[in-house]
Amino acid sequence: MQNDPILDTRKATLRIEARRQRKALQVQHPEADWMIADRADELLGVFRLKPGVAALYKALGAEIDPRPLGDALLRMGWRLALPAVIDLEGPLEFRAWQPRDTLAHDLAGLPAPLDSAPPVTPSLILAPLLAFDRAGHRLGQGGGFYDRTLGALRGASNPPPFVGLAYEGQELDAIPHGPFDQPLDGILTEAGYTAVRKEL
Secondary structure (H helix, E strand, O other), X not given: OOOOHHHHHHHHHHHHHHHHHHHHHHHHOOOHHHHHHOOHHXXXXXXOOOOOXXXXXXXXXXXXXXXXXXXXXXXXXXXXXXXXXXXXXXXXXXXXXXXXXXXXXXXXXXXXXXXXXXXXXXXXXXXXXXXXXXXXXXXXOOOOHHHHHHHHHOOOOOXXXXXXXXXXXXXXXXXXXXXXXXXXXXXXXXXXXXXXXXXX
16 A cells, blocks of 8 residues: 555644544533434444444544443444454454453554454444545544455455444545545434435
8 A cells, every 4th residue: 555645744734623623522512422322223224234243442532432322232232342453554353342341552552452352243333533524535543444444344245334423513525535545434423324425
């Protein structure tokens, strides 16, 4: 995967403002995590999903916290997982996780389930983001882990839906993107579910 320095610079500049905006939204909307959890039925209905494995993430900083949504999914018969970085240049590994499980730092220094936690295949992947647009483009932190993971999963049959969790105010008109950036299938905010507009 070859980097595009111009695209990388555009994204890096956008991340600075997007982080500032997300912090402001967290202060303005502390109830957003719970409002998103109340929309679990809406999310599952969009994709007609039956209980399976939902891959969450450990929220850092001003990211939407997926734990309330995870609790709602548990009550609906779902199992949960968290990602673990096992290769800095490879895809994520998803490991079974329960809310009371101990976490440890993975290869990237992020909190993840222990090595002893069994790997699982998710039926739904929920991801944090810094910004999004209506075409499903996502601005992440720049590590490329979700892009590599989705690139691998979408090459197989029946890939899991990839949904971003965000504040409604994180939407931008357009996110700069390249050929290796994997688009979201939808975005869930405190205002509801937004289907992406597929580009022609």
